[in-house]
Amino acid sequence: MAAPLVLVVLAAVTVRAALYRSSLAVFIAERVEVASPLNAWKRVVEGLALLDLGVSPYSGAIFHETPLIIYLFHFLIEYAELVFMITDVLTAVALYLAIQDFNKVVFKKQKLLIELDKYAPDVAELIQTPMEMHYIPLKVALFYLLNPYTVMSCVAKSTCTINNSVIAFFILATIKGSAFLSAVFLALATYQSLYPLTLFAPALLYLLQRQFIPIKLKSRSFWLYTMQYASLYLCSLVVIICLSFFLLNSWDFIPSVYGFILSVPDLTPNIGLFWYFFAEMFEHFSLFFVCVFQINVFFYTIPLAIKLKEHPVFFMFVQLAIISIFKSYPTVGDVALYMAFLPVWSHLYRFLRNIFILSCVLIFCSFLFPVLWHLWIFAGSANSNFYYAITLTFNIGQILLISDYFYAFLRREYYLTHGLHLTRQDGTEAMLVLK
Amino acid sequence: CTSRFWFNYRHVANTLSVYRSVKRLGIPDSHIVLMLADDMACNPRNPKPATVFSHKNMELNVYGDDVEVDYRSYEVTVENFLRVLTGRIPPSTPRSKRLLSDDRSNILIYMTGHGGNGFLKFQDSEEITNVELADAFEQMWQKRRYNELLFIIDTCQGASMYERFYSPNIMALASSQVGEDSLSHQPDLGIGVHLMDRYTFYVLEFLEEIHPASQTNMNDLFQVCPKSLCVSTPGHRTDLFRRDPRNVLITDFFGSVRKVEITAEALALHRGVAALESKFPEEELATEPLKYAEQLPVAQIIHQKPKQKDWHPPGGFILGLWALIIMVFFKTYGIKHMKHIF
Numbered sequence: 001m002a003a004p005l006v007l008v009v010l011a012a013v014t015v016r017a018a019l020y021r022s023s024l025a026v027f028i029a030e031r032v033e034v035a036s037p038l039n040a041w042k043r044v045v046e047g048l049a050l051l052d053l054g055v056s057p058y059s060g061a062i063f064h065e066t067p068l069i070i071y072l073f074h075f076l077i078e079y080a081e082l083v084f085m086i087t088d089v090l091t092a093v094a095l096y097l098a099i100q101d102f103n104k105v106v107f108k109k110q111k112l113l114i115e116l117d118k119y120a121p122d123v124a125e126l127i128q129t130p131m132e133m134h135y136i137p138l139k140v141a142l143f144y145l146l147n148p149y150t151v152m153s154c155v156a157k158s159t160c161t162i163n164n165s166v167i168a169f170f171i172l173a174t175i176k177g178s179a180f181l182s183a184v185f186l187a188l189a190t191y192q193s194l195y196p197l198t199l200f201a202p203a204l205l206y207l208l209q210r211q212f213i214p215i216k217l218k219s220r221s222f223w224l225y226t227m228q229y230a231s232l233y234l235c236s237l238v239v240i241i242c243l244s245f246f247l248l249n250s251w252d253f254i255p256s257v258y259g260f261i262l263s264v265p266d267l268t269p270n271i272g273l274f275w276y277f278f279a280e281m282f283e284h285f286s287l288f289f290v291c292v293f294q295i296n297v298f299f300y301t302i303p304l305a306i307k308l309k310e311h312p313v314f315f316m317f318v319q320l321a322i323i324s325i326f327k328s329y330p331t332v333g334d335v336a337l338y339m340a341f342l343p344v345w346s347h348l349y350r351f352l353r354n355i356f357i358l359s360c361v362l363i364f365c366s367f368l369f370p371v372l373w374h375l376w377i378f379a380g381s382a383n384s385n386f387y388y389a390i391t392l393t394f395n396i397g398q399i400l401l402i403s404d405y406f407y408a409f410l411r412r413e414y415y416l417t418h419g420l421h422l423t424r425q426d427g428t429e430a431m432l433v434l435k
Numbered sequence: 436c437t438s439r440f441w442f443n444y445r446h447v448a449n450t451l452s453v454y455r456s457v458k459r460l461g462i463p464d465s466h467i468v469l470m471l472a473d474d475m476a477c478n479p480r481n482p483k484p485a486t487v488f489s490h491k492n493m494e495l496n497v498y499g500d501d502v503e504v505d506y507r508s509y510e511v512t513v514e515n516f517l518r519v520l521t522g523r524i525p526p527s528t529p530r531s532k533r534l535l536s537d538d539r540s541n542i543l544i545y546m547t548g549h550g551g552n553g554f555l556k557f558q559d560s561e562e563i564t565n566v567e568l569a570d571a572f573e574q575m576w577q578k579r580r581y582n583e584l585l586f587i588i589d590t591c592q593g594a595s596m597y598e599r600f601y602s603p604n605i606m607a608l609a610s611s612q613v614g615e616d617s618l619s620h621q622p623d624l625g626i627g628v629h630l631m632d633r634y635t636f637y638v639l640e641f642l643e644e645i646h647p648a649s650q651t652n653m654n655d656l657f658q659v660c661p662k663s664l665c666v667s668t669p670g671h672r673t674d675l676f677r678r679d680p681r682n683v684l685i686t687d688f689f690g691s692v693r694k695v696e697i698t699a700e701a702l703a704l705h706r707g708v709a710a711l712e713s714k715f716p717e718e719e720l721a722t723e724p725l726k727y728a729e730q731l732p733v734a735q736i737i738h739q740k741p742k743q744k745d746w747h748p749p750g751g752f753i754l755g756l757w758a759l760i761i762m763v764f765f766k767t768y769g770i771k772h773m774k775h776i777f
Contacts, residue, residue, distance in 0.1 A: 051746045071748050071756070181767050239759065246752040 004138050005096060009089050012145035016088070019155045020081050029156040033369050036329035037266045038064050038193065041080070041157035044073055058252035064260045066192055067244035067253050069159060084154050087165045092141040094168040095340055098175045099137040102313055102344070105175070105210075107133070120419035126412060128347055136343050144340035148366075153333035160333030163192050167337065170196070171316065174203045177210050183232035191240050194261050195323040198301045202319055204229055205305065206312035215309055264290055264328045269387055271369070272330040273395060276388040297326040307410075314409055317341045321402045325395055332366075335398065342405075351408035354400060361397035365390050437511060437548035437557045439473040444628040445619050447475045448489045449547045449589055449635040451497040456642040457543065458501075460690030468519055468534055470506035472548075472558055482626060489631050489639065505532050513563045521574045538579035543587070543688040547635065550590030552613055553598075569599040576602040583676070585688040589634045591616040594670040606653065606676045606683070610634030610660070611667035618666050633665045647690050653680035 019025060028034060029041060037043065047063030047070065050056070057063040057070065076083050110127060113119060119127075144150055153160050170185035182203055189196035204226060205215065213221050244253060260266070267275045274293060278286060300322050308315040317338060324334030349355070368390045375382035436443075436450040454469055476485050476498045487498035506515060518524050519534050536542055548555055554562040575581050586607040588596050593609030600607065610617040610632065619629035620636040631639075637660040645651060657671045657680070673680050686692045 054746070068756075071752070074746070074748060178767055181763070184763055243752065243755050243759065246755060247748055249749070 005093070005141055008138065008142050008145055009092065012092070012151075013085055013089065015146070015151055016085050016154050017081075019151065025155050028152050031152070031156070031370065032269055032373070033271050033332050034152050034156040035158050036270050036331050037268055038261065038329045039159040039163070039331065039333075041159075044069065044159065045077075048073060048077060056248060056250065056252055058248075058250075058256040061266070064257055065159060066257055067247040068188075068191070068240070069162070071247060072162075080157055084157050084161050087161050088145065088150065088154050091161070091165040091168040092145045094165070094172040095144055096137045096141040098168070098172040099140045099344055101172075101175045103133045103136060119416050122420050123416050126347075126416055126420070132347070136346070139343035139346075140340055143343055144336065147336045147339060149332035149336035149339070153331065153336065158331060158333055159192075160331050163189065164333060164337045166192065167196060167199070167320070170199070170203070174206050174316075175313070177207065179207050179229055180232060182207070183229060184236045187233055187236035187240055190237060191244075193327070194258055195297060195327050198298055198319050198323060199316060200230075200233060201301050201305045202308075202312045202316035205309055205315065209310075209312060261328055262290070262294060264293075266329075269373075269384065269391075270329055270331065271335075271391055271394055272328065273326070273391065274328050276384065276391070279384070293326075294328070297323065311409070311413075314345070317344075318402055318406060321398065325398050325402075345405060345409065348405060348408035348412055351411045352404050353407070354404055358397050358401045358404065361393060362401070365394040365397060369394075436471050436473075437546065437555060439559055441473075441475070441478055441480045442628055443473070443548075444475050444487070444626070445631050446547045447471055447473065448487050448497060448631050450545065451487055451502065452489045452495075452631070452635060452639045453545045453587075453642075454502070455497045455499075456639065456645075457689055460642075460645065460686060460692075461647055462689075462691045464501075464503040465531070466691070467503070468505050468532065469503065470511045470516065471504050471508075472511040473508060480627075488623065488626065489636075503531070509558070511558060513557050513561050513567070516557075516563065517567065517571050520571045520580075522578060522580060534580070536580050539582050540580070541583045541585070541688050542581045543585045545587045545589075546596075547589040547632065550588070550592060550596065552592050553595045555588070555590055555596060565596045565599045568596060569601060572600060572605060573602045576604075583678075583683075583687070587638075589617060589632050593617060597670075597672050600672070600675060603675055604677055605672075606680065607672040608656065609670045610665070612670050615667040634660050634667070634669060637664060642685075642689065645685050645689065647686060647692055649684075649686065651685045653683045653685065656685060 019028070035041065043062050044065055047057030047065060050059070050063070051070065051074075072083075073080070106128065107130065114127070150161075150164075166185055166189045170182055170189055173181035173185050186196060186199060186203060189199070207229060208215055208222065208225060211225065213219070213225055215222060241254075245251060264274050264278060267279045269275050277289065277293070281289060301319065304315055304318060308318070320338040320341070324330050324338055327334065369387075372382055372386045372390050376384060376387050436446040438446045450469070450471060454467065457467065458464070475481060475487050485498065486496045489495050489497050506519075519532070522534065524533055534542075546555060548557070550556060553566075554564045556562050572584065572586075575584070581604070583604045584606070586597060586600075586605060588608070589610040590596075592611060592613050592615065594612045597605075597607035597609060598613075611634075618633050620631045620633045622629045638656075641656065641659045653673075657669075660669050662668050676683075684692075
């Protein structure tokens with residue numbers, strides 16, 4: 001499988017290099033859908049320039065990157081394009097290896113359950129075979145590398161690419177089973193943008209499953225392992241934050257990075273839901289609504305953990321999607337990350353109900369974003385409501401996509417254990433409904 | 436000009452016409468305070484943007500490249516106007532917005548807008564009364580801010596505005612008497628509004644014939660716009676003026692004319708200078724000539740490029756970071772790789 005992967009990587013690198021040299025690079029770098037105040041390249045350059053002039057980059061409201069990014073780009077700023085391309089390639093390779101391992105795990109588990117007779121007799125067509133699973137890692141890498149969202153994000157040199165790569169390495173480490181590395185990468189991802197904190201739960205569930213520790217609240221080994229993992233994670237987070245203190249000898253970066261993510265002061269339009277609400281809200285209520293919106297991101301972790309505790313990797317996928325929909329400054333780079341996982345669940349295709357409409361909605365909205373932006377800002381014949389409508393539609397499309405996959409996944413699990421042809425008590429055919 | 440809104444185009448055109456004549460006759464922008472309450476040239480309803488016309492058929496664009504508006508839009512208020520006149524201005528006001536006159540200055544004040552018996556409307560929301568105006572002029576007289584003042588007003592019932600003046604050396608002209616309305620001159624079908632008021636139109640025609648050397652006097656200005664052309668009766672008031680209006684030239688107020696005498700003989704200057712020089716050589720000033728202390732070496736700074744202070748991450752940080760990375764590496768892959776690396 002190495003050769004096709006190399007081919008895909010080469011194609012992706014060519015596309016990115018071609019776009020870097022074309023005139024579209026400047027246009028893409030300025031698009032608000034691709035570059036948010038948190039991860040725009042312009043701001044990184046500005047912060048480094050301020051540093052060269054002897055001023056702390058966090059003194060204004062421009063720079064919201066972490067000190068490790070300052071350190072990284074201080075030495076690599078001339079090779080920025082190369083850095084971003086290599087990052088994208090590394091992400092794709094990490095995803096490839098992760099999904100390869102994950103496939104083996106899935107297959108082993110399936111075999112175990114078949115031997116334990118946990119499956120109903122007539123579900124032969126639902127079982128995943130190695131043949132169809134053989135190309136999934138390659139498809140994942142392909143989906144990630146050649147996704148227009150990823151390409152745009154890379155050409156715009158948005159640090160979302162780096163965030164994606166850290167999350168991809170975290171997923172790789174988790175699936176390989178190394179608790180220490182996964183804690184370290186999760187700490188790095190949380191350190192950069194706060195929201196991967198919610199990925200702690202699926203990672204923990206996966207590692208517990210791997211160690212064959214049952215997830216019971218009274219079990220001692222469960223709590224022991226949880227404490228170990230949590231302490232690894234928290235310690236690495238604390239160490240990284242303390243290390244960042246020593247870069248500039250100040251704690252300025254904490255309000256600039258985490259305060260900024262949590263309190264959402266910058267209301268530049270983006271593809272998220274925060275800006276419009278807070279632009280029209282009275283000051284008096286803004287604290288309340290900021291809390292509500294931020295809780296909304298973290299809120300789905302516990303119910304999903306309860307429902308999906310047997311399937312932590314699907315949980316991770318859903319959680320990634322929720323982060324990229326509800327985070328305070330989403331960009332299309334975040335969307336690209338969870339979309340890369342869609343081939344892993346291609347076996348759910350027969351249960352997806354609205355996939356055609358949803359893909360149409362997502363594609364149309366992606367095309368309408370620049371159109372309505374132009375109409376609003378340049379032509380002046382539209383206003384912010386138009387752009388917000390497309391934002392809303394895009395997010396609704398994403399949410400429905402995730403809930404569709406969720407429904408399809410649960411339905412398949414149900415069929416696996418209860419048989420394909422469900423009958424009600426009186427013998428007529430039954431339908432599964434997600435309540 | 437004190438009126439807002441597009442349909443008061445003519446007031447802006449009036450003011451700009453007088454501004455234009457005054458500039459043409461030699462008064463520079465530094466000596467003119469122009470207050471326009473609305474922007475007609477760039478008004479979205481103006482079919483010919485960046486122009487303000489004062490003739491039908493658009494013969495004369497009074498909004499050229501060199502119009503300097505000192506008080507614009509919402510800055511034209513009664514308070515600002517009175518502050519300009521009396522000089523009670525906050526210290527931060529720029530020079531262009533001040534009336535920097537002294538007791539040798541002749542001041543021309545031209546006001547136009549909508550008015551009534553005893554008041555002039557500013558910005559559709561406030562008024563200046565004739566009493567306030569008279570008091571302001573008295574303050575100017577007491578503070579010696581003018582030598583002679585010519586006050587022209589083109590509004591309905593304009594004569595009521597000069598009834599209350601009591602300070603010396605003021606001459607006033609108005610476009611209509613109390614109880615009469617001043618009417619506008621001509622609508623322009625291309626632009627859609629009236630372009631000028633009648634009185635100012637005829638005053639402008641009169642002023643177009645004045646050049647810096649003309650000897651026309653005030654009596655001729657009083658004859659401008661008789662009732663047959665203006666429909667309203669223009670009025671004037673000269674009782675407070677010390678000189679006879681027959682002897683007052685138009686260019687005294689409208690133009691900047693200086694008396695220049697050309698002489699062909701040379702003046703001997705050395706006598707005084709030699710006397711001065713002879714005094715000093717006795718006192719040998721041993722001290723160095725006084726220089727302005729160079730507190731800020733400006734010349735040095737502006738010719739110096741900013742020093743490129745390269746920022747480097749502190750050593751402790753680099754050490755800590757790489758130590759951590761190596762620790763993580765060895766923790767995951769085991770210590771046994773150490774001997775392969777070293």
